[in-house]
Amino acid sequence: MKRSSIALAVASLIALQGCSKEESTSVSVQQPTKQVATETAQEVTQSQVYLDMVDQYFKDVLALEPIYATFVGVNDYNDQFGGSLTEAYLKQRHDLNSRYLSQAKKIDATQLSADLKLSHSMFMYDRDLELKSEAYPAYYLPINQFYSTVFTMVQLGSGESAQPFNTVEDYRNWLSRLKGFIGWIELAQQRMQQGIDNKVVLPRTLVERIVPQLDAQLVAKAEDSLFFAPIEKLPESFSEQERVELTKAYAELIEQSLLPSLTQLRNFVKDTYLPNARGTDGWSGLPNGKAWYQMLANQHTTTELPVDEIHQIGLSEVARILSEMDKVREQVGFEGDLTAFFASLSSEPEYFFTEKQDLVDGYMALKDEINAVLPKYFNVMPKADYVVKPVESFREKSAAGASYQSPAVDGSRPGVFYINTYNLKAQPKWGMMTLSLHEAAPGHHFQIAIKQELEGVPEFQRFKGYTAFEEGWALYAEYLGIEMGLFTDPYQYFGKLSDEMLRAMRLVVDTGLHAKGWSREQAIQYMKDNSPMAESDIKAEVERYMAIPGQALSYKVGQLTILKLREQAEQQLGDKFDLKGFHDQILTTGSLPMAVMEQKVSDWIKAEQAK
Structure with a gap:
């Protein structure tokens, strides 16, 4: 497949935003006046000050967050775990954000080029948001059933994630990082105890989910631990002595330190934390919980x-999508009502695979079908490929139905489209096209891989992510599938509506749980009444919203924002509107807050009109 040059696309974008074609020509044929030369020097100076500042900021962040550094392909800190929950870390993070916000405010943004103005706005937004979030004690909640440092460390230790295991030094680095993780396990219990003392604890249902997840890590001997996996993959280039020494060191650390620490964590969660977990399900059950939730909603939706208002948007969208679903029911000639149609699609054997591998193979076939039409809609496509894998067994019971992991920055590892094969009844055939569009291409894989491959933008911008932007884009990618001719089958189109319904229901349920006093059971019933989702999937979804409030709002809010911007561009540009060009605007400067993206598209429209 022919792939456009990222560098060329970014260079073209910068030129487009900076001046019109006529302005560029006039500058090239005229001698600059003294005033113009002075202004140009000021612009260069301010630009260089800004670039130097954000470059140093990114280096400081990597030193503070060593695991993040590993994930972005910087291996200088692979032997370190990081402070994470320590008081020293919290102070360092505060000082870092305060210092760089102060420096950013001193830069005259009017002297920056259009692309750097966007970057500067994004940087200021980030630092301000980070400082505002300090008002709430998130460190009292270091783990939940959905996101866990334990999960992250198991994945890193598997040898199939970002942590490299190619040299003897790599293997020793991981031993050192594991020691830091063992220290974190002890500190996590202290923070959770502080949470108990301050009544900032997880809902009881979520804690009940964590216990078996920790149980799965408690094995009889080192060789049975997932953390021993690197030893089973020792490179042939290692000497016999190195093999013996590393095997002994891994076995001793796992058996003598790691497993006892994980056992202690599991016992603390079950015997101390669970009895003190709260009976309420929403964030409003926490001290200052309503304000905390509004902050999280703002943070996730940008x-x-x-x-x-978000709750009302959700109710309106649910009603609209239900109407569309009913049209599909009529189109396929189903004689019962919509509820019966839901039941049929959720239970009839013809709509489900019976073998896990068949589901994975089905997504690989869809990959080829989708890839064939992508060049008609995109100038810029990622260089990195992606593969389809089942979710690992140790986390499949609580994992989402699907997810995406970004490729290695250096191109050594493709992106991964994870599909959860634990319950095949939760993975209907009619939902496969839209799920692939969302998680892989042109959804998360395009947005995240292209962002990592960008050239000519600050490093922090390449690796920063906003949920509203990334999930909004992925949901927009589902919508784009209609124009791409990928929903000719009415059942696959129903799958698209079903996934969109999930995102609309999230607006209702997330706000219902955390701002309107809904119970877990009330939220589950609402989703059962308005979708054909499997009950096991619904329960996992609701418990996810309970664990990470506000995150689920970002999908629909982000999609509606992107669709609104496209509609504005189509109306204002008319025949000049170029869909590929619009997609370039969205994808070629990385993830942006909604307000910054709105300004960028507005500037692009003006530049196109001036041509």
Whole structure:
């Protein structure tokens, strides 16, 4: 497949934003006046000051967050775990954000080029948001059933994630990092105890899910531990002595330190934390919980939308999508009502695979079908490929139905489209096209891989992510599938509506749980009444919202924002509107807050009109 040059696309974008074609020509044929030369020097100076500042910021962040550094392909800190929950870390993070926000404010953004103005706005937004979040004690909640440092460390230790295991030094680095993780396990219990003392604890249902996840890590001997996996993959280039020494060191650390620490964590969660878990299900059950939730909603959506307004948007979208679903029911000639149609699609054997590998193979076939039409809609496509893998057995019971892991920055590892094969009844055939569009191409794989491959933008910008932007884009990618001719089968189109319904219901359920006093059971029933989702999937979804409030709002809010911007561009540009060009605008400067993206598209429209 022919792939456009990322560098060329970014260079073209910068030129487009900086000046019109006529302005560029006039500058090239005229001698600059003294005033113009002075202004140019000021611009260069301010630009260089900004670039130097954010370059140093990124280096400081990598030193503070060594595991993050590994994930972005910087291996200088692979032997370190990081402070994470320590008081020293919290102070360092605060000082870092305060210092760089102060420096950013001193830069005259009017002297920056258009692309750097966007970057500067993004940088200021980030630092301000990080400082605002310090008002709430998230460190009292270091683990939940959905996101866990334990999960992250198991994945890194598997040898199939970002942590490299190619040299003897790599293997020793991981031993050192594991020692830091053991220290974190002890500190996590202290923070959770502080949470108990301050009544900032997880809902009881979520804690009950964590216990078996930890149980799965408690094995009889080192060789049975997932953390021993690197030893089973020792490179042939290692000497016999190195093999013996590393095997002994891994076995001793796992058996004598890691497994006892994980056992202690599991016992603390079961015997101390669980009895003190709260009976309420929403964030409003925490001290200052409503304000905390509004902050999280703002953070995840990158908007200032009140949660009550988000709730109403969700109700409106649910009603609209239900109407569309009913049209599909009529189109396929189903004689029962919509509820019966849901039941049929959720239970009839013809809609499900019976073998896990068949599901994975089905997604690989869809990959080829989708890839064939992508060049008609995109100038810029990622260089990195992606593969389809089943979710690992140790986390499949609580994992989402699907997810995406970004490729290695150096190109050594493709992106991964994870599909959860634990319950095949939760993975209907009619939902496969839309799920592939969302998680892989042109959804998360395009947005994240292209962002990592960008040239000519600050490093922090290549690796920063905003949920509203990334999930909004992925949901927009599902919508784009209609224009791409990928939903000719009415059942696959129903799958698209079903996934969109999930995102609309999230607006209702997430705000219902955390701002309107809904119970877990009430949220589950609402989703059962309005979708054909498997009950096991619904329960996992609701418990996810309970664990990470506000995150689920970002999908629909982000999609609606992107669709609104496209509609504005189509109306204002008319025949000049170029869909590929619009997609370039969205994808070629990385993940952006909604307000910054709105400004970027507005500037692009003006530049196109001036041509």
